[in-house]
Every structure is written in C-alpha cells, then in structure tokens.
Amino acid sequence: MYRVTSATAADLFDITATRRIERAAAAALPAHTLMQRAGLAVARLAMAVAPHARTVWIACGPGNNGGDGFEAAAQLRQRGFMPVVTFAGDADRLPPDAKASLQRARDAQVIFAQEPPTDYELTIDALLGIGATRPPEGVMVEWLQEMDASGQPVLSVDVPSGLNADTGVLSRRISADARTPRVCLTFLTLKPGLFTANGRDAAGTVWFDDLGCDKHAEPPTARLAGRPKAPRRTHASHKxxxxxxxxxxxxxxxxxxxxxxxxxxxxxxxxxxxxxxxxxxxxxxxxxxxxxxxxxxxxxxxxxxxxxxxxxxxxxxxxxxxxxxxxxxxxxxxxxxxxxxxxxxxxxxxxxxxxxxxxxxxxxxxxxxxxxxxxxxxxxxxxxxxxxxxxxxxxxxxxxxxxxxxxxxxxxxxxxxxxxxxxxxxxxxxxxxxxxxxxxxxxxxxxxxxxxxxxxxxxxxxxxxxxxxxxxxxxxxxxxxxxxxx
Ligand SMILES: NC(=O)C1=CN([C@@H]2O[C@H](COP(=O)(O)OP(=O)(O)OC[C@H]3O[C@@H](n4cnc5c(N)ncnc54)[C@H](OP(=O)(O)O)[C@@H]3O)[C@@H](O)[C@H]2O)[C@@H](O)CC1
Ligand SMILES: [K+]
CATH class of the missing domain: 3.40.1190.20 (Ribokinase)
Structure with a gap:
C-alpha cells in the first residue's frame, strides 16, 4: 500500500480496463481472496487514520464495494474496534464474495444498525465503487450528506461513492466549508477520476493497494507523470x-x-x-x-x-x-x-x-x-x-x-x-x-x-x-x- 503524492509516477486505468484486470486477478486466486485482501487493507488504513477511534461507522452498499466494507468491519471488530454497519441493500441479492464477507462480519459480532451511530470517530464509505451505474439514491444520499457534514474523517473504499471513476464527476456538491478530512483507498488500479474534475476534493489523500496483483499488460488510460528531473545546465553553455x-x-x-x-x-x-x-x-x-x-x-x-x-x-x-x-x-x-x-x-x-x-x-x-x-x-x-x-x-x-x-x-x-x-x-x-x-x-x-x-x-x-x-x-x-x- 502506498500514498499517492505529486511525486508519484504511475499509470491510470479506466473502469473498463480495471474490470479486465480484476477478472484476470480473481481468476488466478482462490475465491474471495481479493475481497479479503481489500477489507484487511481498509481496516489497516482505518487504524492508521484514526488510531484512537472507538466507534467506526461503516456504510455498506448493495454490491462488492459493500462487501469490502463488511470485510473491513470483521477485521476491525477482531482488533477491538467497535464497527457499526448500516447496509443499503438486500442480503439475498449480494454478489457471492460480498455475501461471504457479510457472513464473516456477522460471525465477528459486528453491530448492524438501521441508522448511523450518534457518535463515531471515523466513517468508512463502502456504498458504491466502480459498479455505480447512476447517482446514489434513497438512503445512500442521506448517509453521504451526513458523512460530508460530520467533520469526522471519511475513508472511501475504492472510490468515493457517487464519483465517476473515469471522469471525476461527482453527483453531489461537497461544500468548501466542510472540514471533513478525506482519504480514499483504491484497489488494483489507480483510476483517472480520482485525480481530476471533482475527484481531488471528493477523494482527498489517495492510497493505493494492488492486492498483490501487479502484473498485467493492460495499456494505461492516462498517467501521473511524477516529479520531473531537476534541470541541469552544462558548464559550456551560453544563452x-x-x-x-x-x-x-x-x-x-x-x-x-x-x-x-x-x-x-x-x-x-x-x-x-x-x-x-x-x-x-x-x-x-x-x-x-x-x-x-x-x-x-x-x-x-x-x-x-x-x-x-x-x-x-x-x-x-x-x-x-x-x-x-x-x-x-x-x-x-x-x-x-x-x-x-x-x-x-x-x-x-x-x-x-x-x-x-x-x-x-x-x-x-x-x-x-x-x-x-x-x-x-x-x-x-x-x-x-x-x-x-x-x-x-x-x-x-x-x-x-x-x-x-x-x-x-x-x-x-x-x-x-x-x-x-x-x-x-x-x-x-x-x-x-x-x-x-x-x-x-x-x-x-x-x-x-x-x-x-x-x-x-x-x-x-x-x-x-x-x-x-x-x-x-x-x-x-x-x-x-x-x-x-x-
Ligand atoms: N470483484 C472483485 O474481484 C473485487 C471487487 N472489489 C470491490 O468491488 C467493487 C465493485 O463491485 P461491484 O461491481 O459489485 O459494484 P459496486 O460499486 O459495489 O456497485 C454495484 C451495486 O450497486 C448498485 N447500484 C449501482 N448504482 C447505484 C445507485 N446509484 N444507487 C443504488 N444502487 C446502485 C448496483 O445495482 P444495479 O445497478 O444492478 O441495480 C449493484 O448492486 C469495487 O469498487 C471494489 O470496491 C474489490 O473487493 C477488489 C476485488
Ligand atoms: K465507496
């Protein structure tokens, strides 16, 4: 896992390319491995971002992004934190990996609630990832508004919910007055939308974890060029x-x-x-x-x-x-x-x-x-x-x-x-x-x-x-x- 800075040189991949990379990575590993790695990485970063947190509100959505959230909840619970999960989905319709992680969270005695907890020191946004097909709706909108206004750190899983990972267009406005610190932990690829348009404000500090899958031949969609070499002038030069x-x-x-x-x-x-x-x-x-x-x-x-x-x-x-x-x-x-x-x-x-x-x-x-x-x-x-x-x-x-x-x-x-x-x-x-x-x-x-x-x-x-x-x-x-x- 590493933090992306202006000195980072790296390739960026859009959702279509990321999906191909994800499919190849998943096929090469036992079932559920990637989500377990993703959830553990989220839990680790959560502990680094808010080491003194007691209650962590984890908002989980209806797909595998929500699965990462369940997995992180299980991991945090096992480490003595108090994760409270709110779930905007239907357990029967979860994809298989997310269903397995939901069960692991239940087995770890994670608390499930209808409403966000009244006091919490960190939010994990696992509502929507790269599978979002339309702007968030229903209870997701309310929860995202609450996160934006909370003033507590928000850790977005893979991408901030509502952000188009290709374009950086965000479906809602984040007020410039909001003092909520933001980090985003993104998996397998860095996505262009995290770095342009609304992406910078929505994601905050971006962290990257390749989930142990760094080998692929996919051509990049775009690049971060990183810090240029310092200019040098030869001694025998003139104007x-x-x-x-x-x-x-x-x-x-x-x-x-x-x-x-x-x-x-x-x-x-x-x-x-x-x-x-x-x-x-x-x-x-x-x-x-x-x-x-x-x-x-x-x-x-x-x-x-x-x-x-x-x-x-x-x-x-x-x-x-x-x-x-x-x-x-x-x-x-x-x-x-x-x-x-x-x-x-x-x-x-x-x-x-x-x-x-x-x-x-x-x-x-x-x-x-x-x-x-x-x-x-x-x-x-x-x-x-x-x-x-x-x-x-x-x-x-x-x-x-x-x-x-x-x-x-x-x-x-x-x-x-x-x-x-x-x-x-x-x-x-x-x-x-x-x-x-x-x-x-x-x-x-x-x-x-x-x-x-x-x-x-x-x-x-x-x-x-x-x-x-x-x-x-x-x-x-x-x-x-x-x-x-x-
Ligand atoms: N697979 C893997 O190997 C790995 C995957 N990983 C993780 O999976 C994430 C991608 O998961 P995903 O493909 O399941 O998509 P996701 O972003 O959870 O959303 C899809 C669900 O949301 C629903 N939905 C969409 N828009 C909506 C809206 N506006 N409002 C409400 N619902 C909406 C949509 O429903 P539908 O459009 O079908 O009605 C569907 O049910 C990725 O970002 C990463 O976090 C990592 O663990 C690494 C390994
Ligand atoms: K998310």
Missing amino acids: GSYGDVAVIGGAPGMAGAALLAGSAALHAGAGRVFVGLLDPSAAPVDTAQPELMLRDGHTLDLSDMTAVCGCGGGTAIRAALPRVLTTAAALVLDADALNAIAADSALQMQLVSRAQRGQPTVITPHPLEAARLLGYAASDVQADRLAAARQLATRFGVVAVLKGSGTVIAADGDASPVINLTGNAKLATAGTGDVLAGMIGAALAAKQSPFEAACEAVWRHGHVADTWPADAAPLTAGTLARQAPV
Missing part, C-alpha cells in the same frame, strides 16, 4: 543554448499579463526573452525587469523563436495571429489568442497547418476556452476532461493543456494523457495562467519535446503553490513568475 522566447500580447491596458509571461520565461531559464507588445504607446523598457527586451509585437521576427501568444492580447491579438501562426518556430497559445482562434475558422486552419509543417504548438485553455474551441459548453468539457483534452490535441494537432483541478495534458498521437497532481487554490488568482504560458515557452525554447515541456512546466508551476508556506503572504502571479525551476 543561445536555452533559446529565445517572444511573448506576443499586452494590448492597451493589458501590458502586465505579457510582462508576467516574460518574467516567468526568464526565470524558468530562457536564454533571451522579448516582449512584443500590441500597444503602440507602451513604454520602451520595463525598468523593474530590464532583462526583458520590449519590442513591437507586430514586427518581431519569430522564425527562430518560441512565441508565447495571447497573454493580455485583448482583441488586438486577432490581427497579430496570422503572422504568429505561420512564422513562430514553436508556439504557446493562451487566453485571448485561443478565443480569437475559436471564433475564426481561417485561424483554425492555420493552427492545424503548423503541425503539418513540423512547428510544435502547445495550447493552454481553461475549460471555457476549451469549450469555445470545441464548440461545446464548458459543462461538457468538465463532464469528461480527459476526452476533451484528447479531442483538442487531435483536432488541432497540438499539445493541449486543459487547466483546472487535475490539469490534463494530452498530445496528438498515441501517448497517454497526463493528469497533473501539483497545484492548489492558491493559483486561483489573476495572472497565474500568463505565468504558466511563459514557463512552457521557456521549456519549449530549450528544445524539450512539446509534451514533456508542457508536463514539466505544469508540474513546477503547481509545485510552487504546494510548497508556498501557509503563513506567508498570498502567492501573487509576480512572485510565482520569479521562482526558479526545481
């Missing part, structure tokens, strides 16, 4: 070794966004950074950052540069885009550039042609920008973030960075998409997107592959927020931009 970045943006009144992206590119290690402003009356130098070379965004020669285009671009970016799309050696498209392209099929064709000419492009939309590019509603994008990122990558021949909780990075081609685990709500402030675009630009300029450049920059960007001290001043985009890569 040309790290490439030129040109930020194109900063329409009248919005120079700040372009300067932030420039600052981020500079501190992320770009050899030289030009900022091509779209404001004819812009100052010729940024005295706070004299390393940035301010130019006219409409005339800068981009043929040997990585352009970062869109930051603070406003509507002025539209006129600059045809030249940027056709000439930039490598390109990061953000914000207003993405909105302009979404609204203009000629620009979309120019974007697609870049891949055909071997000019790499990374796009960094948030869900609404992604929705505009795909012609969907933002809710459709959020309903399946992995699919949306893959569609963007395929349709435009780009690396797509779909921002949000559990940023998804997808490339056109066979590589599995990556879900990023760094970052937190400290990044929910103006300008952090400009900083990310600049960081990706620097990685591209240093000739990293576009997919790797995007994955690593996204990881580092979030890692700054993760390691920002809780008692420090708020993390502003300007400060974020000035952090050296780790």
